[in-house]
Amino acid sequence: MAFARLFVFGFLFLSIIYVAVSVYSRSIRREKLEDRWAEDHPGDETSPERDAFIEAGMAEYNASIRPKLIALVYVIPTIAVIAISIIVNVI
Amino acid sequence: MRIFRNSVLAVLVLILGAFLHYTLPQHDVVRVVNTYQERQDLNDWTRIFWATPDDQAGTLVNRDVQFIQTVKKKSFLFGFIRRDAEGVMVYRNEDTGWSWPPYFKFDTASLQTEADDLRSTPEAPKWAVMTHYGWRVELFSAFPNAVAIKPIDSPDATIIPWFNIFFFIFVIALVLFVRAMWLQFRERTIDPALEDTRDAWEKVDAYADEKRGRVRRWLDSWRGK
Numbered sequence: 001m002a003f004a005r006l007f008v009f010g011f012l013f014l015s016i017i018y019v020a021v022s023v024y025s026r027s028i029r030r031e032k033l034e035d036r037w038a039e040d041h042p043g044d045e046t047s048p049e050r051d052a053f054i055e056a057g058m059a060e061y062n063a064s065i066r067p068k069l070i071a072l073v074y075v076i077p078t079i080a081v082i083a084i085s086i087i088v089n090v091i
Numbered sequence: 092m093r094i095f096r097n098s099v100l101a102v103l104v105l106i107l108g109a110f111l112h113y114t115l116p117q118h119d120v121v122r123v124v125n126t127y128q129e130r131q132d133l134n135d136w137t138r139i140f141w142a143t144p145d146d147q148a149g150t151l152v153n154r155d156v157q158f159i160q161t162v163k164k165k166s167f168l169f170g171f172i173r174r175d176a177e178g179v180m181v182y183r184n185e186d187t188g189w190s191w192p193p194y195f196k197f198d199t200a201s202l203q204t205e206a207d208d209l210r211s212t213p214e215a216p217k218w219a220v221m222t223h224y225g226w227r228v229e230l231f232s233a234f235p236n237a238v239a240i241k242p243i244d245s246p247d248a249t250i251i252p253w254f255n256i257f258f259f260i261f262v263i264a265l266v267l268f269v270r271a272m273w274l275q276f277r278e279r280t281i282d283p284a285l286e287d288t289r290d291a292w293e294k295v296d297a298y299a300d301e302k303r304g305r306v307r308r309w310l311d312s313w314r315g316k
Contacts, residue, residue, distance in 0.1 A: 002145050002189040024272045027279050085195035088238060 010077070018073045025070060026061070033057040114192045114224055115258065116238060117170055118250045121161035121180065121221045123209045123240075131156045140225070140233035144199075145188035157184040157199060159206045159237055161221065162213075164246055173247070182223055183234040192224060194238055205240050218246040 033054045037044070044050055061067065133141055134152040141156070163180040166173050184203055187196045211217035219242045225235035 002143070006189045020272065024275055027275050031275075031279065081193070081195065084193065085197075088194055088196050089198040089201075 011074075014074050014077060018070060021070050021073060022067065025067065026058070029061045030054065030058060112169075113226060115255055116194075116222050116224055116252070117235075118252065119161075119166075119170065119180065119221045119223065120164040120173075120218055120243070120246050120248070120250075121240075122163075122211055122213075122216045122218055123159060123161050123206050124179075125160045125210065126158065126184075126203055126206055127160070128155050128157050130154070137231050137233065140228070140231060141183075142185040142187045142236060143190045144186035145190075145197075157203050158182065158234065159184055159203070159221075159240075163221075170250070180227060181234055182221065182237040183225075184237045187236070194224070194236075196236075196238055202237060202240065206237070209240065209242060216246075218243050218248075220248070220250055 037050050037053055041047075041050070130153055131141065132153045159182045161180050161182065162177050164173060165176040165178050184199050184206070185196075186199045187194045189195065209217050209219050219240050221237055222239040222241075223235040223237050226233055227235055
């Protein structure tokens with residue numbers, strides 16, 4: 001019972017963290033793309049080319065390994081729980 | 092107002108500090124004297140000082156708890172400064188299971204056996220490091236929960252609190268990360284939204300000014316100069 005509770009609440013808690021970190025990472029990436037465009041095209045803040053450039057950059061980010069690494073938010077605490085129980089009970 | 096705010100902050104910091112002091116592992120240099128088992132009532136508010144093992148029914152009002160009686164080397168400052176003095180300390184020995192605090196301890200019976208094995212007399216002491224969490228509060232019959240016991244050669248052995256070191260590094264990293272996330276959220280989401288609201292309000296304000304000006308001019312046109 002306690003294990004089910006730990007599992008469910010832990011999953012919900014880590015999911016909140018997962019979503020927050022995903023949004024943060026995306027936001028950082030978008031800001032970098034905007035800054036890069038502003039450096040190359042000073043004064044241009046609304047053109048369709050700028051939108052296309054940023055959307056292409058975001059698509060590239062979504063296809064890369066970085067957003068997948070955020071799944072470590074689930075993996076690391078699981079490893080920590082296993083490690084703590086081994087250290088406390090076996091070693 | 093400032094005094095009020097600082098007092099609230101100080102109380103919050105104290106509560107958080109007490110919570111960490113209760114929950115994080117600490118190490119004592121001890122000599123096991125005896126172990127015993129005693130029935131404990133669990134039906135009043137001091138329930139918070141007892142663990143919740145997985146095999147315990149929710150409606151249970153009392154159960155047997157194992158204890159480890161020791162002679163302990165006293166210390167100052169969370170165990171960092173050793174003293175020559177000795178005192179007594181009694182630990183409870185309970186499974187924490189999958190519940191709070193997250194020690195995932197299931198080896199109560201084995202730990203009790205290890206403690207029994209280390210029993211010694213003042214004439215031929217066998218010193219050991221006891222890892223535990225919790226407080227000894229005589230007033231409420233609260234006992235720290237033993238987590239592990241390890242024999243040491245001399246009572247002056249160096250103990251490095253690895254877990255707490257990593258824990259506080261992790262907490263500092265976490266605080267910095269959350270702060271960065273909050274700043275990013277404010278810069279990219281809240282500030283633009285506020286700006287939009289302000290722009291909209293200025294438009295409404297300007298429109299109202301213009302309307303009022305027209306009405307005023309129209310009214311003025313009826314007044315004789």
